[in-house]
Amino acid sequence: MRFSESWLREWVSPPLTAEALCDQLSMAGLEVDALEPVAPAFSGVVIGAVEAVEPHPDATKLRVCRVDAGADEPLQIVCGAANVAAGQRVPVARVGAVLPGDFKIKKAKLRGVASHGMICSASELGLAESSDGIMVLPAEAPVGQDVREWLALDDHAIELDLTPDRSDCLSLAGVAREVGVLNRLPVTEPAATPVPPQHDDRHPVQLDAASACPRYLCRILRALDPDAETPLWMRERLRRSGLRPISPVVDVTNYVLLELGQPLHAFDLARIDGAIRVRLSRLGERLALLNDETVAFDDDTLVIADDSGPLAMAGIMGGAASAVSATTRDVLLESAFFAPSAIAGRARRYGLHTDSSHRFERGVDPLLQQRAIERATTLLCAIAGGQPGPVVEAVSEADLPQPVSLLLRRARIRQVLGIAPDDEQVVDILTRLGMSLESSGPGVTPGTTPGAPGGVAGETRGRPQGEGAETIAGGWQVLAPARRFDIQREVDLIAEIGRIHGYDAIPVTHARSAAFTRAPQEMAFDLDRARQTLVARGYFEAITYSFVSPEQNACFDPRPDSAPPLTLANPLSAELSVMRGSLWPGLIQAMRQNLARQQPRVRLFETGLRFLGSAEDLRQTPGLAAVAVGPVVPEQWGQERRPTDFFDLKADLEAVLTQTGRLEALRFQAPASAAAAHPALHPGQSAALVLGEQPIGWIGTLHPLLAQRLELPTAVQLFEIDLDALGLGERPAFEPLSRFPSIRRDLAILVPAELSFEQVRQTVTETAGDLLKQLILFDRYQGEHIEPGRKSLAFGLILQASSQTLVDTEVDALVQRVVARLEQTLGAQLRA
Incomplete structure (x- = not known):
C-alpha cells in the first residue's frame, strides 16, 4: 500500500514528523517499507503563462515562445515540444534554475535565437518516467509562483508492507483510522452523500453464484464528456501512490480503490448485451483481457457475464471487449463484494496479479459497496459531467459475512x-x-x-x-x-x-514456572556439530524453499510415478507448486545462481524436511544434503588447481558421520545395475549409503544429461542423507594400548574390475579377526600388464596383539588364511 503523506494528513494529522509517523505505524504492526520524497530535488522552476508562440526562423521543429514568468518582462524561450500553445500555464525553469540530475539552466542560443529559460515536461521535473511534451498546468495556476510550492512537492510517499491479515489497511481510510486510534485524533472523511438519480435507467443483475458474490451494485451514467481530463490534484495523488493516470473513468475507479479500499470497474454500456450475470465460468470459455492476454477458463472461476459470454474476471481484471475507450459516453459502474475464497488463487492460476485481486482475496468490507459507488459517482460527475441513474443492488443476505x-x-x-x-x-x-x-x-x-x-x-x-x-x-x-x-x-x-497500548510500553517481566530440563541423548546425532563440521570444511549453509516445481522434483526425487509429490492448493507460482521430496533441487538452484554470478567454487549444504506421501499420509523426514563444484581449494600458489571429485565429497561426508561412532559400519554401495542407480546421479560415479543394514542416502556425481539440461558443469558432486535413519551412535569405550609392537604386511591382489574394495575390506576384516588393527589401501591399478576386466589392489595390514609379540610364523599363517579366503570368496589372485 503506497500513499502520500499530505493526502493522509488531510484525513488525520498527528503532531509528528514523517519519520516519527512511520515509526509509529511500524510499531503498531503496519510495517513501513519505504519513505521517499514524491519528487526529486529541483529549484528555480515557476509557473509561467505562454503569451505567444511563433515558428523558429531556422528550425521547423522549434518554436519561439514569449512566456510571462512573473518577472518585469516576458521571457523569450525556444521550445521543441509540439504541444506548446498560447494561453497555457506551464512550468518554466528560469536561468539559474537547477533541475533533477544537477542540470543547470543557462542562457543559450538555439539555431541563432536566444533562449532565456526552459519550458519543462513532467519527466524533466522527475514527475514521470517519460513525457510526450511539456507539462500543461491548470488555467488557475498562479503565474510566478514556485512550482514546487504550488504542487506541494515537498511531500513524502509512504509504502507499507502489510501482512495478509490486515486487508482493512489497504486504503487511505484504513491507514487514517489506525493513525487516529494511535493518536486519539478524529478522522475527517470525505462526504459520502448519495447522488440523486437524473434518469430511471436500470440495468438488470442476476446472481447465479451468490455464495461467491453475495452483493453486487451497479449504476448507469450517461452523457459523460469523452474530452474531459482528470484534474491535476487527482493525477498527482495517483502518481504518488504508484499508479499511472489514464482517463477520468479509470482514474476515478483507481482513486476510490486507494481512498476507500473498494475495487470498482466500469463497463462501456454500449458493449453489454443483456443482463449482467455473476456466475462461474464454463470450461473452455475464453476472454481477452485488458492486458492484451487471452485466458481460457476452468470451470470454477467467477466471471461477470452478459448474454454473449464473459465480460470480466470477477475481482481480478476486466475484458477488452467491454472496456471504456476515448469515445465512451455511457458507462455501467460496478461495485461488488466477492468472497475471498472465490478469488484467492485464481489470479495466480492465470498468471495475473492486480490491485483488485490483491484486496478481494484478502477481504474487502462487505458494507463498503454503496459508499464507494456514491463516492465514485460524485467524483466522475464533477470531472466529466454525466447523468447518473439509480443504484441497482442484488444481494443475498444469507451469504454475506456475519459479524464476529x-x-x-x-x-x-x-x-x-x-x-x-x-x-x-x-x-x-x-x-x-x-x-x-x-x-x-x-x-x-x-x-x-x-x-x-x-x-x-x-x-x-x-x-x-x-x-x-x-x-x-x-x-x-x-x-x-x-x-x-x-x-x-x-x-x-x-x-x-x-x-x-504499545508493545514498547509493556514492562519487562520474568515468567515464573516449574522448569523441567531434559538432557539430550548422549549418542544422538548432533546436527549443530554436523553444521560446524561442514562449515569448517569450506561449506556455506543455505536455506531454500520447501516447495519446488514439479519438473525439478521429478529430476531429483527417485520415488516411483505411483507416488506423486504433494501439490499445493494455492501455490505462489507454477515454479513453486509442489512440496519437495529432496533437498537437492533448492541447493542446485542456489548453485546455479552462484555460478551465474561468476563464483567458481561453490560448496553449499542444507538441513530441512522432505515431504513424502499424499496429503492423507504425509511423512516429513529431516535430511542433510550438500553440493560442491569447482576447485578443491581456493586458487593459490602452494597447491595445484584440481576440481572437486567424488572422493573429496566422500571425505566430507565421512567427517560428518564420524560423530556416530559407526564409521566402520558405513558402506558405499555401488548400484548393481542401471535400474538400481539414482536417476539424478552418474551411474558409474555414485553409491547408495548404507549404515549397518539401514540405507541412509545417496552420494555421487550429477548425471551428465541432467547437468547439461540445467546448464551446469559436469563435475557437480552431491550427497543427501536421511537423519532419522542414522539412529543412535555407538558409545565410545576405552581400549588399553598394547605394549607390544605391530607388524605390517603388504599384499597386492588381482580382482574383477567391478569388485569394490568394500567387499575386499569386509572379507579381510572377518578373516584376520582382532589381530587386524588397520587396513590401508595404498594402490589401485588397471592398464598395462593387467588383463582386461581385472584390476590390482594393493593394501597394507597392520597387525598387533594385546598380550604378546607376534612372531613371523603367526603372521605368515594369518596372511595365508586371508589370501585363501580372498581366492575362495572373491576370485582374487595374489599378484606376482
Whole structure:
C-alpha cells in the first residue's frame, strides 16, 4: 500500500514528523517499507503563462515562445515540444534554475535565437518516467509562483508492507483510522452523500453464484464528456501512490480503490448485451483481457457475464471487449463484494496479479459497496459531467459475512500480555477500533480473596496469590466490525489491545514456572556439530524453499510415478507448486545462481524436511544434503588447481558421520545395475549409503544429461542423507594400548574390475579377526600388464596383539588364511 503523506494528513494529522509517523505505524504492526520524497530535488522552476508562440526562423521543429514568468518582462524561450500553445500555464525553469540530475539552466542560443529559460515536461521535473511534451498546468495556476510550492512537492510517499491479515489497511481510510486510534485524533472523511438519480435507467443483475458474490451494485451514467481530463490534484495523488493516470473513468475507479479500499470497474454500456450475470465460468470459455492476454477458463472461476459470454474476471481484471475507450459516453459502474475464497488463487492460476485481486482475496468490507459507488459517482460527475441513474443492488443476505462476536475475559488479557489494563482503557481502545462492547459478568472487585464471592479462584492481578491481590472476573462481549477479517478469536482482540497500548510500553517481566530440563541423548546425532563440521570444511549453509516445481522434483526425487509429490492448493507460482521430496533441487538452484554470478567454487549444504506421501499420509523426514563444484581449494600458489571429485565429497561426508561412532559400519554401495542407480546421479560415479543394514542416502556425481539440461558443469558432486535413519551412535569405550609392537604386511591382489574394495575390506576384516588393527589401501591399478576386466589392489595390514609379540610364523599363517579366503570368496589372485 503506497500513499502520500499530505493526502493522509488531510484525513488525520498527528503532531509528528514523517519519520516519527512511520515509526509509529511500524510499531503498531503496519510495517513501513519505504519513505521517499514524491519528487526529486529541483529549484528555480515557476509557473509561467505562454503569451505567444511563433515558428523558429531556422528550425521547423522549434518554436519561439514569449512566456510571462512573473518577472518585469516576458521571457523569450525556444521550445521543441509540439504541444506548446498560447494561453497555457506551464512550468518554466528560469536561468539559474537547477533541475533533477544537477542540470543547470543557462542562457543559450538555439539555431541563432536566444533562449532565456526552459519550458519543462513532467519527466524533466522527475514527475514521470517519460513525457510526450511539456507539462500543461491548470488555467488557475498562479503565474510566478514556485512550482514546487504550488504542487506541494515537498511531500513524502509512504509504502507499507502489510501482512495478509490486515486487508482493512489497504486504503487511505484504513491507514487514517489506525493513525487516529494511535493518536486519539478524529478522522475527517470525505462526504459520502448519495447522488440523486437524473434518469430511471436500470440495468438488470442476476446472481447465479451468490455464495461467491453475495452483493453486487451497479449504476448507469450517461452523457459523460469523452474530452474531459482528470484534474491535476487527482493525477498527482495517483502518481504518488504508484499508479499511472489514464482517463477520468479509470482514474476515478483507481482513486476510490486507494481512498476507500473498494475495487470498482466500469463497463462501456454500449458493449453489454443483456443482463449482467455473476456466475462461474464454463470450461473452455475464453476472454481477452485488458492486458492484451487471452485466458481460457476452468470451470470454477467467477466471471461477470452478459448474454454473449464473459465480460470480466470477477475481482481480478476486466475484458477488452467491454472496456471504456476515448469515445465512451455511457458507462455501467460496478461495485461488488466477492468472497475471498472465490478469488484467492485464481489470479495466480492465470498468471495475473492486480490491485483488485490483491484486496478481494484478502477481504474487502462487505458494507463498503454503496459508499464507494456514491463516492465514485460524485467524483466522475464533477470531472466529466454525466447523468447518473439509480443504484441497482442484488444481494443475498444469507451469504454475506456475519459479524464476529467474541467473549473477551479480563483474566485472559493479563495472561497473554502480562499486564492488566483498566476497564476504561480496554473499552476505549476497542471502541476506537470500531468495535462494540457489552459487559459480561462482574467487574473488578477490590478486597476479595481467591475463591471469595465476586472473584474467580486463581485469577489475580498485580500481585501473587495470597498477598491481598485483587481478583478479576468477567469481561466483555465484543462485536468486531465487518472490515476486520483478522478478528476471529479472543487472542486477536488481546493482540489489538497490546498493539494500540504499545508493545514498547509493556514492562519487562520474568515468567515464573516449574522448569523441567531434559538432557539430550548422549549418542544422538548432533546436527549443530554436523553444521560446524561442514562449515569448517569450506561449506556455506543455505536455506531454500520447501516447495519446488514439479519438473525439478521429478529430476531429483527417485520415488516411483505411483507416488506423486504433494501439490499445493494455492501455490505462489507454477515454479513453486509442489512440496519437495529432496533437498537437492533448492541447493542446485542456489548453485546455479552462484555460478551465474561468476563464483567458481561453490560448496553449499542444507538441513530441512522432505515431504513424502499424499496429503492423507504425509511423512516429513529431516535430511542433510550438500553440493560442491569447482576447485578443491581456493586458487593459490602452494597447491595445484584440481576440481572437486567424488572422493573429496566422500571425505566430507565421512567427517560428518564420524560423530556416530559407526564409521566402520558405513558402506558405499555401488548400484548393481542401471535400474538400481539414482536417476539424478552418474551411474558409474555414485553409491547408495548404507549404515549397518539401514540405507541412509545417496552420494555421487550429477548425471551428465541432467547437468547439461540445467546448464551446469559436469563435475557437480552431491550427497543427501536421511537423519532419522542414522539412529543412535555407538558409545565410545576405552581400549588399553598394547605394549607390544605391530607388524605390517603388504599384499597386492588381482580382482574383477567391478569388485569394490568394500567387499575386499569386509572379507579381510572377518578373516584376520582382532589381530587386524588397520587396513590401508595404498594402490589401485588397471592398464598395462593387467588383463582386461581385472584390476590390482594393493593394501597394507597392520597387525598387533594385546598380550604378546607376534612372531613371523603367526603372521605368515594369518596372511595365508586371508589370501585363501580372498581366492575362495572373491576370485582374487595374489599378484606376482
